[in-house]
Amino acid sequence: MKTDITAAERERLVEAAFESMKNSYAPYSHFNVGAAVLAQSGKIYTGANVENASYPAGICAERSAVSCAVSCGEKRIAAVAVVGGKDFKASSFCAPCGICRQVLREFCEPQELLVILDDGNGMRKEMTLAQLLPESFGPDSLV
Numbered sequence: 123m124k125t126d127i128t129a130a131e132r133e134r135l136v137e138a139a140f141e142s143m144k145n146s147y148a149p150y151s152h153f154n155v156g157a158a159v160l161a162q163s164g165k166i167y168t169g170a171n172v173e174n175a176s177y178p179a180g181i182c183a184e185r186s187a188v189s190c191a192v193s194c195g196e197k198r199i200a201a202v203a204v205v206g207g208k209d210f211k212a213s214s215f216c217a218p219c220g221i222c223r224q225v226l227r228e229f230c231e232p233q234e235l236l237v238i239l240d241d242g243n244g245m246r247k248e249m250t251l252a253q254l255l256p257e258s259f260g261p262d263s264l265v
């Protein structure tokens with residue numbers, strides 16, 4: 123598993139998340155989120171939140187990005203960057219919701235997946251998925 127994520131890769135990932143946030147479709151919450159995942163192959167895949175008039179049909183940015191990666195043939199994710207805020211302006215840290223944490227869990231080793239949050243004001247937070255989702259239930263749990 124790729125665990126050596128360089129400073130340049132971190133920058134690219136955060137930049138891609140901000141770029142993807144521009145495509146967010148959130149006419150109901152007005153809370154726009156962008157996510158970018160770094161797959162095992164070294165490629166970056168992005169996603170934005172896409173809301174729906176039938177509210178529960180909406181999808182978060184992180185799950186959009188994971189779906190994009192997996193749809194392109196990736197099976198392992200090494201890192202994810204998430205940015206978000208009201209009206210396309212990131213103003214504080216946007217941590218992945220519970221469902222997104224579980225979806226990320228499917229495609230990584232929780233201790234190895236790097237989660238990067240950027241608040242849009244020059245502040246970053248980094249953590250592992252294991253810190254966000256301890257004692258998780260994953261593919262191994264079913265064996």
Ligand code: THU
Binds near residue numbers: 148153155182
């Ligand atoms: N949202 C995300 O895209 N990711 C998260 O982890 C938290 C929430 C979206 C869902 C919804 O479109 C909007 O933010 C407000 O909840």
